Amino acid sequence: MPIFSQTIAGHVHRFKSLGDLLAKASPARSGDYLAGVAARDDEERVAAQMALADVPLHTFLNDHVVPYESDEVTRLIIDDHDAKAFAAVSHLTVGGFRDWLLSDAAVDKSLIALAPGLTPEMVAAVSKICRVQDLVLIAQKCRVVSKFRNTIGLKGRLSTRLQPNHPTDDPTGIAASIVDGLMYGNGDAVIGINPATDSISAVTTLIEMLNDIIQRYDIPTQSCVLTHVTTSIEAINRGAPVDLVFQSIAGTEAANKSFGITLAMLREGQEAALSLQRGTVGNNVMYFETGQGSALSANAHHGIDQQTLEARAYAVARKFKPLLVNTVVGFIGPEYLYDGRQIIRAGLEDHFCGKLLGLPMGCDICYTNHAEADQNDMDVLLTLLGVAGITFIMGIPGSDDIMLNYQTTSFHDALYARKVLGLKPAPEFEAWLQSSGIFAAGDALKMSDTLPQPFQRALAHLH
Amino acid sequence: MPDKPTPPGSSAIVANDPWRKLRQYTSARIALGHAGTSLPTAPHLEFQLAHARARNAVHHVLDVANLREALMARGHEVIELHSAAANRPEYLQRPDKGRRLDAASRADLQSRTISSPAYDVAFVIGDGLSALAIEANAVAFLDVMVPALRDGGWRIAPVTIVGQARVAVGDEVGELLGAGIVVMLIGERPGLSSPDSLGIYMTYQPRTGLTDEARNCISNIRDQGLSFEMAAHKLLYLMTEARRRGLSGVNLKDEAEGLPSVTASVSKNFLTDA
Numbered sequence: 001m002p003i004f005s006q007t008i009a010g011h012v013h014r015f016k017s018l019g020d021l022l023a024k025a026s027p028a029r030s031g032d033y034l035a036g037v038a039a040r041d042d043e044e045r046v047a048a049q050m051a052l053a054d055v056p057l058h059t060f061l062n063d064h065v066v067p068y069e070s071d072e073v074t075r076l077i078i079d080d081h082d083a084k085a086f087a088a089v090s091h092l093t094v095g096g097f098r099d100w101l102l103s104d105a106a107v108d109k110s111l112i113a114l115a116p117g118l119t120p121e122m123v124a125a126v127s128k129i130c131r132v133q134d135l136v137l138i139a140q141k142c143r144v145v146s147k148f149r150n151t152i153g154l155k156g157r158l159s160t161r162l163q164p165n166h167p168t169d170d171p172t173g174i175a176a177s178i179v180d181g182l183m184y185g186n187g188d189a190v191i192g193i194n195p196a197t198d199s200i201s202a203v204t205t206l207i208e209m210l211n212d213i214i215q216r217y218d219i220p221t222q223s224c225v226l227t228h229v230t231t232s233i234e235a236i237n238r239g240a241p242v243d244l245v246f247q248s249i250a251g252t253e254a255a256n257k258s259f260g261i262t263l264a265m266l267r268e269g270q271e272a273a274l275s276l277q278r279g280t281v282g283n284n285v286m287y288f289e290t291g292q293g294s295a296l297s298a299n300a301h302h303g304i305d306q307q308t309l310e311a312r313a314y315a316v317a318r319k320f321k322p323l324l325v326n327t328v329v330g331f332i333g334p335e336y337l338y339d340g341r342q343i344i345r346a347g348l349e350d351h352f353c354g355k356l357l358g359l360p361m362g363c364d365i366c367y368t369n370h371a372e373a374d375q376n377d378m379d380v381l382l383t384l385l386g387v388a389g390i391t392f393i394m395g396i397p398g399s400d401d402i403m404l405n406y407q408t409t410s411f412h413d414a415l416y417a418r419k420v421l422g423l424k425p426a427p428e429f430e431a432w433l434q435s436s437g438i439f440a441a442g443d444a445l446k447m448s449d450t451l452p453q454p455f456q457r458a459l460a461h462l463h
Numbered sequence: 464m465p466d467k468p469t470p471p472g473s474s475a476i477v478a479n480d481p482w483r484k485l486r487q488y489t490s491a492r493i494a495l496g497h498a499g500t501s502l503p504t505a506p507h508l509e510f511q512l513a514h515a516r517a518r519n520a521v522h523h524v525l526d527v528a529n530l531r532e533a534l535m536a537r538g539h540e541v542i543e544l545h546s547a548a549a550n551r552p553e554y555l556q557r558p559d560k561g562r563r564l565d566a567a568s569r570a571d572l573q574s575r576t577i578s579s580p581a582y583d584v585a586f587v588i589g590d591g592l593s594a595l596a597i598e599a600n601a602v603a604f605l606d607v608m609v610p611a612l613r614d615g616g617w618r619i620a621p622v623t624i625v626g627q628a629r630v631a632v633g634d635e636v637g638e639l640l641g642a643g644i645v646v647m648l649i650g651e652r653p654g655l656s657s658p659d660s661l662g663i664y665m666t667y668q669p670r671t672g673l674t675d676e677a678r679n680c681i682s683n684i685r686d687q688g689l690s691f692e693m694a695a696h697k698l699l700y701l702m703t704e705a706r707r708r709g710l711s712g713v714n715l716k717d718e719a720e721g722l723p724s725v726t727a728s729v730s731k732n733f734l735t736d737a
Contacts, residue, residue, distance in 0.1 A: 030556060166489060167657070167688040173489035175732035179482050180493035184500075196683055197697070200716055212735040228713060258674040260713030297558070298674050333652075335558050369517040369653050370555055370592055375510070398492025398502070398510060403683065405654030407514070410492075415500035445500055451481045458734050462484060 006051040013047035019065040021055070022121070023305035024048035025128045027345055031293045031306045031336035038305070049129050053095030057086075060121040066302045066312070071253045072263055077119050077315045086117030094125045101126065101138045101356075108143040115318075115358030120251070120311035123353045127307070135348040136388040142355035144391065146323045147282020148222045148243065150188055150428035152391060153360050158423040159392035160414045161326070161362070162187030165403035169196045171209055177397050178213060179455060183438055183447070184411035185418075186395035188429035189324055189362065190244060190287060192224040194404055203227045204240045211241040217436070217454060220428035222279075222323070224287050229261055229269040236272045243278055244287040244323060245269040251312030254300030263316065270320045281428070284323035284360075290314070291328040292346050293336030306336060307346065311353040318359055324392060325359045327351070329381075330367040331406055340377025343367060347381045351390055362392035366408040375399070375407070382409055386417040393417070419445055477503045490656050490687060513655040520658035522551060525594035527624055533602045537609075540621035544568035544636065546589075548627040561629035563671070564636070568625075572639035578620070584612065584702065585620035585642035585669075589628025593650030593658060600661040600685055601648050608695040615699075630664050630678070637669030644702055644711075645669040651682060660685045663694060665701050667711035677712040679705075 004015040015021040023037035025048035032038035039045035061081060068074045083090075088110065089097055100106060127135065145153040152159050164177030174193065181187050191214070193206050203225050210223035224244040225232075232245045247266060248259050256262065266286075273285035290313040295301040301309060310327070317325045327350035330343040337343045347363050354361030365381045367373035382393065399410040417423060424430050424444050433439045437453070440446035451459065480494040495506040502510075531541045545568050548554035548561045564572070588601050605622075612619060620640045625632055630647055637645025647664040654660065661684040666677055679701050684694045705711040 034557065034559070164491075166491070167660075167683045170489070171732035173491070175734045176482075176485035176488045176493055177491045178734065179485060180480075180491075183480065183482065184497075196689065197681065198716065209732060209735070213732075216735050230713065231716070234716075258676050260676040333555075333558075335556050338556070369514070369655075370521045374514065396491075398495055398506060400492050400510070400513070400655040402489070402491050402654060402656050405652045405657060405660060407655065410502070412495070412497065412500060412502045419500060447478070447497065447500065449478065449481075455482070455734075459482060459484065461736070462733055 004051045004055070006047040008043070008047055013044055013051070015048060015051060018055070018059065018063045019302070019304045021048055021052055022065065022125060022128065022308050025052040026305045026307050027128065029306070029336070029342045029346065030334060030338040031296055034335055035296050035301055035303070035306070037303055052125055053093060053098070053129055055094050055125070057092050057094065057097055057122050058090055060119050060125070065121055065304050065308065066252055073251060073253055073256070073312055073316060076263060076319060077312065080319065081119060082116035084117070085114055088114055088117070094122070095129065097122070097126050098129055098134065102134065106138070106141055108141055111142050111356065112358065115356065118356055120315045120353065120357065121308060123356045124308040124311040127349045127352050130352070132345065132348055132384065135352040136384055139352045139355045139388040142389070144355060144358055144360045146284040146360040148279040148284055148323050149281060150220045150426040151281060152189060152323065152426055154427065156423060157426055158386060158390065158414070158417055158421070159189035159426050160186040160395035161189045161324070161392060162191045163194070163394050163396045163401065163408070164191065165194050165401055167196055167403045169202055169206060174209070175213070180397050181395055181411050182219070183451070184395070184415060185425060185433050185439060186411045186414055187219070188221050188426040189392035190222050190224050192226055192287065194226045196403060198227055198231055200231055200234055200238070203231055204235050204238060207235060207240045207242055218432070220432050226287070226289070229265055233269055233272045236276065241278065242273055242276060244285055245273040246287045246289070248289045248294070249313050249316045250290065250294045250298070250300070251309035251316070252295050252300050252302060255295035255298045255309070256316070258298030258300060263319070266316070266320055284321050286320045286322040287324045287326070288317045288322050289326045289328050290317070290350070291332050292350065293332045296336070297332065307349055310350055311357070314354050314357045314359055318357055323360065324362055325354055326362045326364055327354065328364040328366065330371060330373060331364065333368055334371040337371070339372035340367070340374065340380070343371070343373055344377060344381045344384070348384060348388065351385055351388055360391045363390055364394050364408050366394070366406050368406045378407070378409065382413060382417055383420070386421045386423065415445060510655070517653045517655055517658055520593055520595050520653040523594045525590040525597055525626065527626065530588070530597065530601065530624060534622050537602070537606070542571065542621050542623045544571065544623050545626040546628050546632050550627070554627040558629050561627055562631035564625070564632060569639065572636065577641040578618070580618065582620035582640060582642040583617040584644045584646060585623070585637045585640045587623045587625060587633040587636045587645060587647045589625045589632060589647060589649040591628060591650035591662070592652045593660065595653070595659040596650035596661045596685065597648065599659040604648065604661065604684065604691045604694060607691045608698060611695060611699055631673070633664065634666055634669040634673050635671045637666065638671060643668065644705060646698065646702070657683070657685060657688065660688060663698060665698065665705065665711055667705040667709070679711055679715055
């Protein structure tokens with residue numbers, strides 16, 4: 001394994017491997033200290049960043065941070081690498097690649113063409129030498145469009161996952177949150193429930209319910225019950241109307257094993273969903289969630305920093321052409337991302353890396369009550385990601401997930417972002433919001449004073 | 464959140480949502496109204512208060528003496544243990560330490576004679592991220608669960624209480640006690656509306672080093688969440704199936720409610736019933 005080094009004022013900083021160099025170049029965060037892979041101080045970190053900037057991009061194709069022989073994610077990354085697409089930047093170093101990305105040579109078309117030629121380690125490396133404004137500017141140039149029953153990711157659009165979770169999966173409680181979300185113009189990315197339990201009967205009941213609601217009100221969106229891929233496959237086998245198949249994924253084979261999955265199982269899930277042919281404008285049928293720290297949490301990190309491993313999860317995602325990829329950035333807790341500052345940086349890195357790799361990247365802009373973060377931090381990240389062109393965010397009543405016990409962006413927050421940044425929901429959904437009378441005709445941000453007729457009828461039966 | 468009358472003249476500024484009556488069906492923060500399209504002042508400050516209180520819950524210390532007394536009054540032998548995380552700040556930043564016992568606790572369990580025949584199940588109680596959840600729910604849950612197990616002839620190990628505990632520490636305890644199944648009762652991450660939610664994790668043949676795929680989880684057990692009776696029903700099903708099939712985790716689905724066909728399942732809700 002080659003040794004990397006950087007000499008600063010006569011002092012030689014040595015890095016024992018490419019993985020070590022990436023880890024020490026990574027901006028400070030608690031999870032890398034927990035893993036024992038972080039730089040010991042800021043000077044060593046910058047030395048690592050300088051050394052990393054001089055590493056040729058093609059090095060990442062030959063020097064594998066997780067062994068090819070023992071890890072199917074590495075094999076996926078290397079075996080699927082598109083050398084022709086890579087040719088545009090193959091002569092560059094990591095530092096030169098940053099300059100190229102900032103330059104006028106990098107525009108939406110060239111970036112889309114380049115994506116199959118990039119590996120997760122390349123984009124992770126360049127993100128480590130980017131400032132926040134670079135992460136925003138470069139990601140904003142990327143345009144990734146995905147489709148199922150509507151079109152996600154167009155320029156000037158910001159979609160939301162309506163997340164109507166309920167602690168006991170009570171159908172009426174869930175329906176109440178769905179009404180709230182729809183009336184606030186949320187739900188075009190997906191109406192997605194985290195079920196309280198993984199039982200196949202409870203899951204199929206929820207799938208049926210969401211399907212009924214989407215059909216009854218003719219909503220141009222898709223549903224998802226966020227259960228294990230094997231449970232979704234079983235539900236499909238029993239005839240349930242599954243739109244999107246969900247799975248949490250990570251960047252190493254061992255971490256995926258801790259989630260109880262393999263690439264073959266994801267393939268099986270994708271094929272099962274495709275077999276139902278439920279998409280009307282496209283066939284992106286997968287919904288993935290990720291988050292820095294998941295591999296370390298499963299003791300499956302191979303001594304690699306959490307941000308690089310997170311980018312490797314995106315290689316898993318892109319294999320299955322997802323409709324949505326969601327980095328649940330602040331959910332994992334303070335042992336991985338300690339405070340608002342670390343969460344904000346990580347959210348922007350994840351979005352940047354996902355977009356460069358060609359993914360419809362969203363972010364669950366969130367925090368838990370044991371992290372040193374609050375609503376102000378989330379407002380900062382939401383605004384920055386909005387400027388960076390985030391594909392979708394979560395929408396939940398009053399920012400409070402009463403099932404998963406954490407705080408994410410609210411229905412109101414989505415309208416804030418749309419208002420200050422001039423963004424709109426997916427076009428099919430926007431048209432539905434206006435035709436159904438939820439928002440005033442011609443004004444995507446003017447809410448009606450009265451409940452539209454079909455919803456009024458539904459509520460009339462309640463006391 | 465109580466509905467407050469709208470002061471005269473302010474109706475044009477803060478709009479109420481015409482679906483407010485749905486609030487009775489969920490504790491989610493729905494129908495908050497809007498100022499422009501943003502959150503009005505009152506619900507904004509109510510949220511800030513809830514967050515402040517949840518932050519306090521994270522740092523609440525488990526009343527171990529009281530818990531021990533309640534368990535002993537019910538005829539349980541009780542063993543007090545502690546994880547390798549010395550205190551709350553270390554616990555929050557070093558989950559690895561919360562997953563292992565400290566040296567004294569390990570020595571304590573190792574010094575005990577392994578039961579023969581072996582225990583069928585060991586209950587481990589850990590504070591996790593909410594000692595409030597344990598104080599509110601752990602004993603009451605065991606009051607429902609334990610009689611059902613005794614009726615079924617399950618041999619139950621002494622109940623252990625682990626301070627500064629993560630879920631995985633239960634596996635080490637179960638292994639050292641020589642139990643066939645370990646059931647970890649642990650305080651879940653406090654939510655804004657639920658600072659006292661109990662989680663249950665079950666592992667068949669527990670041993671140090673297992674990961675989440677080897678466990679089954681039942682979550683959100685509390686007054687306004689999953690009832691003790693329903694949680695006990697699910698857990699008994701999972702334990703029985705784990706023992707019968709010799710496994711736990713992702714290969715053991717929670718099908719405790721039986722398997723109604725998809726076409727027969729009715730999703731009762733006002734949006735599609737009307």
